[in-house]
Amino acid sequence: MTVLTRSNWMLYGAYGSTGRLILDEALRRGHRPVLAGRDRAQLSALGQATGLSTLPLPLDDGAALRAALSRVSGVLLAAGPYQLTGQPMRAACLDVGCSYLDVNGEIEDFSAALACDAQARTAGIAIIAGVGYGVVFAECLAAQLALRLPDATWLRLSLATQTGARSRGAQLSMAAAIAAGGREIYQGSLRKRALAFSTWRASGADTPRMRFAAAPLAELLAVQRSTGIPNIVAGIPLSRAAAALMRIAGPLLGKLLTRQAARASNTAVASPSAAAIAVLRSRVWAEAGNATGERVAAMLETGEGYHAAAAAAVRALELQLQEPRVGALTPVQAFGGRFALLVPGTSIQEL
């Protein structure tokens, strides 16, 4: 296995909104990644601005992709939706022995990434999906609760993410998830439910009470894998009326949103001013209980979602660089339950 260093990794999707934020963070921390993506002109502009080498590389050119990956030790895949990009990139990584990280939040592709464990061990590489916002922060918070209540039988996650804007990639990922319908972890397995099949309210000591509705987030699988808690629901903020609409028309709405997002032009998520971004706070609440009725709860607070995702992704890469992990792992399995706290401005409060 070749050692991953600050200059022998590839940032694929470098000119996307999230890719650019990851690149900014990586440059600030002294990395010199190879910049890759499918658009030659956008890559070339980024290469000129940063002085980094660039590689125009469509994912459907398997031979070129394998040749390029064989020259680096790791790739951080920032291009999505992951239902289109994840599989071809992981297949190429497994073939040439290159470790793979991404900021995936899509439950289907996240599941496909975790399913590569045996292949990843044989290849001697790491496949670590979800080192972005939701999975990292929710999974670390859940890991803290699992330590406080080791016999927890259920856990509920409520994610209120604040972002400056929303990228087209994120909208496409979300629309595809809505079209595919709801999910929960029930008795240890992922099962289909209606979208927004359950609603609840959550709040911290000093934060307003918000209503959440169940959503098919990759966090479900990550938390189940690392804590072993058998019943898990995860949700996002939604009014009662919107949840009712989702239950009836969700999959249809997902298809409409997919068409709309595909036609929309991309909004740069870094476009709001730094001052506007700095005041945004994202929060995750987690509650867990056991068979005897004991309950524990905690809240995690961090900054703006895309910036927090970029900060987490670069730190994950650095930990992988310091001590290579092997296998298909969740962020907590790879880096431990306190990993999220490495992201500046992140704190956990017991409730």
Ligand SMILES: NC(=O)c1ccc[n+]([C@@H]2O[C@H](COP(=O)([O-])OP(=O)(O)OC[C@H]3O[C@@H](n4cnc5c(N)ncnc54)[C@H](OP(=O)(O)O)[C@@H]3O)[C@@H](O)[C@H]2O)c1
């Ligand atoms: N979980 C998290 O914390 C988190 C946070 C941020 C983003 N994300 C996810 O990250 C992904 C990217 O988001 P973003 O904000 O960067 O979106 P974006 O600004 O719309 O950029 C999408 C990027 O992906 C590339 N891309 C899309 N389909 C591709 C394909 N088939 N082959 C090669 N490149 C492809 C695009 O290249 P072109 O311009 O050439 O199409 C672009 O570089 C999304 O899936 C989003 O949901 C997750």
